[in-house]
Amino acid sequence: AQRVTQPEKLLSVFKGAPVELKCNYSYSGSPELFWYVQYSRQRLQLLLRHISRESIKGFTADLNKGETSFHLKKPFAQEEDSAMYYCALSGLVTSGSRLTFGEGTQLTVNP
Amino acid sequence: KAGVTQTPRYLIKTRGQQVTLSCSPISGHRSVSWYQQTPGQGLQFLFEYFSETQRNKGNFPGRFSGRQFSNSRSEMNVSTLELGDSALYLCASSFGLAGEKETQYFGPGTRLLVL
Numbered sequence: 001a002q003r004v005t006q007p008e009k010l011l012s013v014f015k016g017a018p019v020e021l022k023c024n025y026s027y028s029g030s031p032e033l034f035w036y037v038q039y040s041r042q043r044l045q046l047l048l049r050h051i052s053r054e055s056i057k058g059f060t061a062d063l064n065k066g067e068t069s070f071h072l073k074k075p076f077a078q079e080e081d082s083a084m085y086y087c088a089l090s091g092l093v094t095s096g097s098r099l100t101f102g103e104g105t106q107l108t109v110n111p
Numbered sequence: 112k113a114g115v116t117q118t119p120r121y122l123i124k125t126r127g128q129q130v131t132l133s134c135s136p137i138s139g140h141r142s143v144s145w146y147q148q149t150p151g152q153g154l155q156f157l158f159e160y161f162s163e164t165q166r167n168k169g170n171f172p173g174r175f176s177g178r179q180f181s182n183s184r185s186e187m188n189v190s191t192l193e194l195g196d197s198a199l200y201l202c203a204s205s206f207g208l209a210g211e212k213e214t215q216y217f218g219p220g221t222r223l224l225v226l
Binding site: 032034036043044045046049051086090097098099100101102103104 | 114115142144146153154155156159167169201203205210212213214215216217218219220
């Protein structure tokens with residue numbers, strides 16, 4: 001079974017402070033990990049995926065297979081980063097895919 | 112190119128009724144997945160369709176069903192609605208050929224309220 005845990009439901013930081021959103025997973029195979037973001041009144045959208053090794057809007061995430069974690073980090077938070085963040089795992093299922101989401105972390109960046 | 116679209120955006124139904132939701136994927140995408148989002152359970156996978164065939168299924172009762180048409184558009188049906196079916200139903204599309212490496216693109220959702 002695949003499972004994703006985001007231990008913090010709410011996270012509040014000040015503008016310019018570093019931010020880290022935690023994500024832990026359990027999966028027996030080799031997973032693909034994603035971070036999705038949902039801004040207020042907008043649709044769920046992909047922020048980044050580990051296979052791309054990109055930095056999007058200053059966010060990065062490193063897959064740590066030993067600790068089964070995929071934490072999202074940004075060195076200097078901005079007010080526009082306030083949103084709901086979901087960590088998701090995709091495991092191969094009969095040639096298709098299904099995303100398993102964590103419970104989400106509501107990030108608030110205060111001025 | 113146009114994103115994933117879902118209709119209707121809002122629905123109000125009463126217990127016992129049935130409902131059909133529609134999803135149009137991004138042009139060229141052949142896989143459509145459905146998710147249920149509730150405050151208590153979060154985002155949960157319902158099922159995935161690819162080339163008009165259900166390829167994956169989550170742990171939902173048989174009251175939840177779907178189908179996909181030859182143009183990749185998909186519909187989801189919920190019969191005998193219960194109060195607990197009140198949720199935001201999200202549709203996501205992808206090319207459907209890269210397995211777990213696929214990026215799924217989400218629609219705005221249909222908000223269903225069951226009274």
